[in-house]
Amino acid sequence: MKTYKYVACFVLGLSFFACEKSSEQVEDEIAPNLRVEYTVFLQNNNVLNGVVLGSGEDEFSVKSSLSTFSNFPSNAIKYRTKTDISYFATTNCKATLQWFNSENSESTSVALFEDINACDINVHAMARFNEIVAVAYERDLLGKDKQFVVRLNSFVGSVNSPTEIILDKKPVDLLFSSNRLFVLTLNEFVTEEYHLSAIDLNTNEILMEFDLGLDAKRLFANNVGEIIVSYPKLHTIIDPVTLDKSYTSYGDNTEPGFVTTSDFFMDNAGKFYFQKNVPSAEITEVPAIYDFAKNSTVVYLFENFLTETELNIKYDIAQTTSVAYDEANNYVLIGYQKNGQVDKGGILRITPAPDFKLIDNIDLDGVPNSIFIK
Numbered sequence: 001m002k003t004y005k006y007v008a009c010f011v012l013g014l015s016f017f018a019c020e021k022s023s024e025q026v027e028d029e030i031a032p033n034l035r036v037e038y039t040v041f042l043q044n045n046n047v048l049n050g051v052v053l054g055s056g057e058d059e060f061s062v063k064s065s066l067s068t069f070s071n072f073p074s075n076a077i078k079y080r081t082k083t084d085i086s087y088f089a090t091t092n093c094k095a096t097l098q099w100f101n102s103e104n105s106e107s108t109s110v111a112l113f114e115d116i117n118a119c120d121i122n123v124h125a126m127a128r129f130n131e132i133v134a135v136a137y138e139r140d141l142l143g144k145d146k147q148f149v150v151r152l153n154s155f156v157g158s159v160n161s162p163t164e165i166i167l168d169k170k171p172v173d174l175l176f177s178s179n180r181l182f183v184l185t186l187n188e189f190v191t192e193e194y195h196l197s198a199i200d201l202n203t204n205e206i207l208m209e210f211d212l213g214l215d216a217k218r219l220f221a222n223n224v225g226e227i228i229v230s231y232p233k234l235h236t237i238i239d240p241v242t243l244d245k246s247y248t249s250y251g252d253n254t255e256p257g258f259v260t261t262s263d264f265f266m267d268n269a270g271k272f273y274f275q276k277n278v279p280s281a282e283i284t285e286v287p288a289i290y291d292f293a294k295n296s297t298v299v300y301l302f303e304n305f306l307t308e309t310e311l312n313i314k315y316d317i318a319q320t321t322s323v324a325y326d327e328a329n330n331y332v333l334i335g336y337q338k339n340g341q342v343d344k345g346g347i348l349r350i351t352p353a354p355d356f357k358l359i360d361n362i363d364l365d366g367v368p369n370s371i372f373i374k
Contacts, residue, residue: 033057033359034328037374039066039102040335041085042366043074044343048087049366050100053347055329060349060362068107069100077126078370079174081221082266085370088112088126088135093119097126097133102372112153115162125184129176131155132201136171136183150174150183152204163204169195175219175227178240180207182227184219196229198243208243212236217259222292223270230259237292248295256290256297263322263335263370273323273332282311285319287334289352298353300332305356312339315346315361324371325352331359335368343367 035056042049050066076087086099095118098109112135113121125136133153138146148167169185172194176182181199186192194216197209212229216236220228227238234249250256258264261274276288276299287300302311311317315336322335331349338344345367349359 036326036328037063038324038326038333038347039100039105039372039374040322040347040364041069041100041369041371042345042364043369044366046074048072048074048076048369051364051366053362055326060360062362062364066100066105066107068105069098072096072098074369077123078262079127080263080370082223083372084128085372086126086128086133088123090118090123093117095123095135097128099128102374105374110153110155113151124171125174127174127176127181132176134174134176134181136167136174138170148185150181150199152181152201165199165204165206167197172217173219175221177221177225177227180240182219182240184212184216184229185209196227196238198240210243220258220264220272223266223268232259248292250295254297256288258288258290265324265371267325267327271325273325275320275323283317283319285321287320287323287332289332300334300350300353300356305350305358310358315348316341321345322368322371324373326373328373333371333373335371337367347371 033056038053040051040053042051050069052063052066054061054063072087073089073091076089079086083103084099084101086097088097095113096109097112098107100107121137121139123135123137127134131154134150136150138148141147148170150165150167150171152163154161167185169187171183172186173184179201181201183197185195185197193214194212195209196212198207200207215231216229218230222228225240227240229236233255234247237246257276258272258274260277265273270292272290274288275285278284278286281301283302289298302317316338318337318339320334321337324333326333330351332352334348336345343366346361346363347368348361351357
């Protein structure tokens with residue numbers, strides 16, 4: 001396989017795309033390929049399963065299935081952090097949450113809403129922190145308007161002690177940080193503006209609520225627990241304790257676009273790995289990395305590090321479905337779905353910009369939903 005040199009430049013506030021391939025061939029360098037394990041959650045036949053991949057000394061293969069996590073509905077609501085992932089789903093009017101801790105490889109499954117019919121509510125968002133599970137939902141009240149609720153489920157041993165907090169706006173997203181639950185809400189019937197509420201987990205009381213304006217679509221957290229409110233044209237960073245705010249705007253046509261990503265990964269340097277939609281690219285859903293410190297985005301167009309044969313025949317890539325970063329080996333992991341095969345996918349490993357060097361690939365019986373490094 002040939003590898004190629006790329007001409008590249010970074011511009012603050014801009015999205016960066018690899019330039020055209022040079023005709024100058026570059027000699028392959030020896031990659032570190034240190035022993036690492038990846039836990040991958042796969043979507044296959046409308047359910048989620050987990051597998052463990054082994055890597056090192058030219059090995060990149062499936063070691064085992066994740067026996068503690070299996071056959072969870074693929075339409076589940078997902079909440080992930082750097083070290084764990086949680087899925088919430090309702091099946092046959094029974095609500096269940098299952099989570100996985102990547103540090104100790106343990107999974108836990110609990111039943112929720114055992115006191116009411118889960119088919120009578122519409123769940124909008126879910127989040128988990130240690131033994132606390134927050135579920136934001138709406139329900140119809142006879143002869144009244146819809147009621148918006150955040151239910152806090154506190155699991156101590158096997159005991160679930162739910163507490164419900166009534167909201168006056170539609171909940172859109174949830175995030176835990178600094179012993180507080182942050183709730184993104186939408187005033188959909190009056191102003192169509194978004195708001196953020198901070199709930200104290202010691203008292204279960206709303207400490208304060210402030211306006212976020214229009215188009216506040218998603219909540220994320222960075223490595224120090226700050227709240228990132230994502231808009232199409234900018235993002236706001238909020239201190240979870242003082243609630244001080246700072247703003248970062250993007251230039252025209254340079255928005256990173258992580259507001260629409262279905263999966264993400266943040267490395268130790270605080271760089272954000274996600275899926276970006278690029279309508280002009282050959283594969284429109286591509287991997288990208290946003291650097292918050294530099295306000296710059298690196299976009300990994302497949303056609304810039306794969307040949308046409310590799311892209312369309314050998315790997316047959318339809319879209320990016322997950323992204324992660326192996327810091328020990330300096331590899332970007334790109335989970336993808338195959339063309340015309342809803343339950344077939346794989347993972348590419350490449351070196352990050354400016355090298356864009358393909359290391360290897362593994363085909364998987366399922367489409368990668370999220371990837372964890374261990």
